[in-house]
Amino acid sequence: MFRNFKMVGQVVFGRGCFNQLADILSARQGKTASFTVFIVDHVFQDRPLRERIPAGDRDMVIWADTTDEPKTAAVDRLAAEVRSHAGRLPEAVVGIGGGSVMDLAKAVSLMLTNPGSAADYQGWDLIKNPAVYHAGIPTLSGTGAEVSRTTVLTGPVKKLGINSDHTVFDQIVLDPELISGVPTDQWFYTGMDCYIHCVESLTGTYLNAFSQAYGEKAMALCREVYLGDPADRDDKLMMASYCGGMSIAYSQVGVCHALSYGLSFVLGLHHGIGNCVAFDYLEEFYPEGVAEFRRMMARHRITLPRNLMAGVDPAGLEKMVDVALVLEPLWENALGKDWRQVMNRDKIRQLYQRM
Amino acid sequence: MFRNFKMVGQVVFGRGCFNQLADILSARQGKTASFTVFIVDHVFQDRPLRERIPAGDRDMVIWADTTDEPKTAAVDRLAAEVRSHAGRLPEAVVGIGGGSVMDLAKAVSLMLTNPGSAADYQGWDLIKNPAVYHAGIPTLSGTGAEVSRTTVLTGPVKKLGINSDHTVFDQIVLDPELISGVPTDQWFYTGMDCYIHCVESLTGTYLNAFSQAYGEKAMALCREVYLGDPADRDDKLMMASYCGGMSIAYSQVGVCHALSYGLSFVLGLHHGIGNCVAFDYLEEFYPEGVAEFRRMMARHRITLPRNLMAGVDPAGLEKMVDVALVLEPLWENALGKDWRQVMNRDKIRQLYQRM
Numbered sequence: 030m031f032r033n034f035k036m037v038g039q040v041v042f043g044r045g046c047f048n049q050l051a052d053i054l055s056a057r058q059g060k061t062a063s064f065t066v067f068i069v070d071h072v073f074q075d076r077p078l079r080e081r082i083p084a085g086d087r088d089m090v091i092w093a094d095t096t097d098e099p100k101t102a103a104v105d106r107l108a109a110e111v112r113s114h115a116g117r118l119p120e121a122v123v124g125i126g127g128g129s130v131m132d133l134a135k136a137v138s139l140m141l142t143n144p145g146s147a148a149d150y151q152g153w154d155l156i157k158n159p160a161v162y163h164a165g166i167p168t169l170s171g172t173g174a175e176v177s178r179t180t181v182l183t184g185p186v187k188k189l190g191i192n193s194d195h196t197v198f199d200q201i202v203l204d205p206e207l208i209s210g211v212p213t214d215q216w217f218y219t220g221m222d223c224y225i226h227c228v229e230s231l232t233g234t235y236l237n238a239f240s241q242a243y244g245e246k247a248m249a250l251c252r253e254v255y256l257g258d259p260a261d262r263d264d265k266l267m268m269a270s271y272c273g274g275m276s277i278a279y280s281q282v283g284v285c286h287a288l289s290y291g292l293s294f295v296l297g298l299h300h301g302i303g304n305c306v307a308f309d310y311l312e313e314f315y316p317e318g319v320a321e322f323r324r325m326m327a328r329h330r331i332t333l334p335r336n337l338m339a340g341v342d343p344a345g346l347e348k349m350v351d352v353a354l355v356l357e358p359l360w361e362n363a364l365g366k367d368w369r370q371v372m373n374r375d376k377i378r379q380l381y382q383r384m
Numbered sequence: 385m386f387r388n389f390k391m392v393g394q395v396v397f398g399r400g401c402f403n404q405l406a407d408i409l410s411a412r413q414g415k416t417a418s419f420t421v422f423i424v425d426h427v428f429q430d431r432p433l434r435e436r437i438p439a440g441d442r443d444m445v446i447w448a449d450t451t452d453e454p455k456t457a458a459v460d461r462l463a464a465e466v467r468s469h470a471g472r473l474p475e476a477v478v479g480i481g482g483g484s485v486m487d488l489a490k491a492v493s494l495m496l497t498n499p500g501s502a503a504d505y506q507g508w509d510l511i512k513n514p515a516v517y518h519a520g521i522p523t524l525s526g527t528g529a530e531v532s533r534t535t536v537l538t539g540p541v542k543k544l545g546i547n548s549d550h551t552v553f554d555q556i557v558l559d560p561e562l563i564s565g566v567p568t569d570q571w572f573y574t575g576m577d578c579y580i581h582c583v584e585s586l587t588g589t590y591l592n593a594f595s596q597a598y599g600e601k602a603m604a605l606c607r608e609v610y611l612g613d614p615a616d617r618d619d620k621l622m623m624a625s626y627c628g629g630m631s632i633a634y635s636q637v638g639v640c641h642a643l644s645y646g647l648s649f650v651l652g653l654h655h656g657i658g659n660c661v662a663f664d665y666l667e668e669f670y671p672e673g674v675a676e677f678r679r680m681m682a683r684h685r686i687t688l689p690r691n692l693m694a695g696v697d698p699a700g701l702e703k704m705v706d707v708a709l710v711l712e713p714l715w716e717n718a719l720g721k722d723w724r725q726v727m728n729r730d731k732i733r734q735l736y737q738r739m
Contacts, residue, residue: 031398033408033555036391042594042634043386053388200388205593238560238619239397242627246601264593272597279397 034278035194037176040201044264047166047204051083054121057162063120064088066111068134070095070126070168078168078207082125089114093126097297099133101147101184107133108140108147118142122163127219128172128181128300131165135180135196138163147191148184156193164200168207170266171219171301173226173274175201181300188294188352203271205263217255217331218301220266221322223273224251225304228318229283230276233362237279244276255325283363284314287356288380291349296337306333310383314363337384350377389633390549392531395556399619402521402559406438409476412517418475419443421466423489425450425481425523433523433562437480444469448481452652454488456502456539462488463495463502473497477518482574483527483536483655486520490535490551493518502546503539511548519555523562525621526574526656528581528629530556536655543649543707558626560618572610572686573656575621576677578628579606580659583673584638585631588717592634599631610680638718639669642711643735646704651692661688665738669718692739705732 041049054065064087071092073079084090091107111119118141124134138160140147150156165175174180178197179190190196211219227248230240250269253259288311289303298306305322312319326333338346354360354377360368396404409420419442426447428434439445446462466474473496479489493515495502505511520530529535533552534545545551566574582603585595605624608614643666644658653661660677667674681688693701709715709732715723 031396031401031404033394033396033404035394038393039388039390040594040633041386041388043592046386049386049388203594237398238616238623239395239558239626242601242605242620242623245604246597249600250597261593265597268593268597271594278395 032279035178035197037197037201038199040203042203042267044206045204046202047081047207050123050166050202053164053200053202054083054123057120063117064115065121065123066091066119066137067123067125068093068107068130068137070130073125073168078125087115089119093130093133095126095129098129098293098299099136099180099182101151101182104133104136104140104147104182107137111137111141118161120162122161123166124163125166125168127167127169128174128222131167131172131174132180132182134163134165135160135174135198136182136191139180139191139193139195147182150191150193151182151184151187151189153192156191156195158195160195162199164202165198166202166204166207167267167270169211169215169219170208170263170270171221171223171273173223173270173277175203176271176274177277183294187355188290189355203267205261205267208263208267213329214331215301217326217329218299218305220251220255220269221305221308221325222301223247223270224255224322224325225285225308225318226273226282227251227276228315229285229363230280232315232318233280233283234365235280235362240276240278240280243272243278244280247272247276252321256328281358281362283359285311287353287359287363288377290356291351291353291381292337292384294352295341295345295349298337302334305331306337306384307380309333310380338382346378346381349381350374353377387634390533390552392552392556393554395558397558397622399561400559401557402436402562405478405521405557408519408555408557409438409478412475418472419470420476420478421446421474421492422478422480423448423462423485423492425485428480428523433480442470444474448485448488450481450484453484453648453654454491454535454537456506456537459488459491459495459502459537462492466492466496473516475517477516478521479518480521480523482522482524483529483577486522486527486529486553487535487537489518489520490515490529490553491537491546494535494546494548494550502537505546505548506537506539506542506544508547511546511550513550515550517554519557520553521557521559521562522622522625524566524570524574525563525625526576526578526628528578528625528632530558531626531629532632538649542710543645544710558622560616560622563618563622568684569686570656572681572684573654573660575606575610575624576660576663576680577656578602578625579610579677579680580640580663580673581628581637582606582631583670584640584718585635587670587673588635588638589720590635590717595631595633595635598627598633599635602628602631607676611683636713636717638714640666642708642714642718643732645711646708646736647692647739649707650696650700650704653692657689660686661692661739662735664688665735693737701733701736704736705729708732
């Protein structure tokens, strides 16, 4: 059985296309005269983009604090807030931000139409009802959240996505102007999420020609952006993220993403930097990818945090191992069907202890 | 204003995934207990694929004669036939074949829900009502019809597509096994449709980073397939066609496609071979592309028909010029906003006279 991959409904790409958001939404709002929820990265509270958000009087603008990655409790709280706003469901949920904000928008749109807590749906294909119409507008590129069928959440017992066809955005707005001016560290860490996706996808056992075409293109674009100096750097990085996300359709990420989830869960490390920290110790699995990653780091004078384990007690370390080990599709993609013969608690613990 | 590009709803890719068609359709048929229309290239009437089509007693299987490219009159006739089959609309229309058959399936699904003749809708965004759910299953790769928002039809006065968001397939099934065993000439001509797409898209004035990413990947895959000898040749060609089709989202084809439309209208030449005939005379516009195309022809011992104009009377030639000249977006993409300063009836006539 091959996955019947659900695609994003509509995509608009172009410098300045954010200005079309009002038209895109009003075409829909006409239908129900309901309201729109904008979930926006709080960094834009005092930036010019704030004034360009096409929110009317009856709409909600929620400033999302992205200091921590999205938690299931926050999703539940926001969904309750939206539900009580006007006594009816919104017409649309729009996420404007990086992967965290887009994932939050996806999760809230799902939890408006599905009972219980977001934590109940962490896993694969557990969602029963279609979400409220939801749109994603990246202001950071690399995660692939704009095209993925997951929304990655930290719950009470695990960091795991809500993986579902209903998670996929109905609309994405890809405006390269929105990702200019990101601080270099964040630009690098988030972009490396895409690069590491590609390394893990292209060397994985799940790969097919569909994922390979997208993965190769995303990787070529990452090389242009991080090792070259193209004039349309932002456009290319935005397309790299899109293609990297699409490459996961039939493949999977691998060892680095599995370990990164553990780092995020216990240390609260953001996904992008968590990936970079882990990847730097994975020469054994991805020799060429790690070597090229280090060239990219050197070129942009990136210094990774070290000795992260100094502040982790034995129980914390075991929890990290738990979080990583549960991600079976990632291990199988990286190491094959017999992955348990080469990977176990001891080996994962040793990898973490070097970080 | 940037186009808000409508994507194919779902895509399944993989060797043998045609076997999942029954499951995909039955998930939908359950909803309405209506019937499905399969429009299938007539070459499969006596091939094993015939027995694998999941048609039940109440379904319709229409064998499409692809000797000629689809005509608006044929679309109207088929839509009437389907409408009278059970006194209700079908649940789904499934096209199984090359570009002609996929376009026929798209057009029939549109004309089941829109009044009048298909000829009334040749142009851009004239369709008012959503189509019946429609799925495309390519058995030839190169046209990009599987992802495009057009269905190219020859009408009483013009060859022109029905370009609409409603034209886009709800589902595509990409099974590389289905395109193995195509005769070399047809495999070459149809694949070159993709290659020429890419040349025209990548050198065009409409290009942006979205179309460039897809166009470059499609072209790289075409080179692997037609100048190399990859083990997964069919998989790669299928992805080339998909990416080539996606590259048209924000770009356009150009001089070659414009001239090819005239050749098809007057001489009845199929689109793929028409493109090849025209492209071989377009060194002036696409020097590198034409040179590489000739290397691909030589490698596969392809001989193009010559002296096609011998049988065309002056009125026929003027009609060709009319058909080509009306395709303004193609000329503008190829030659810029001031294209009328370098291209006119005389110049087009001269190009045709060499063929």
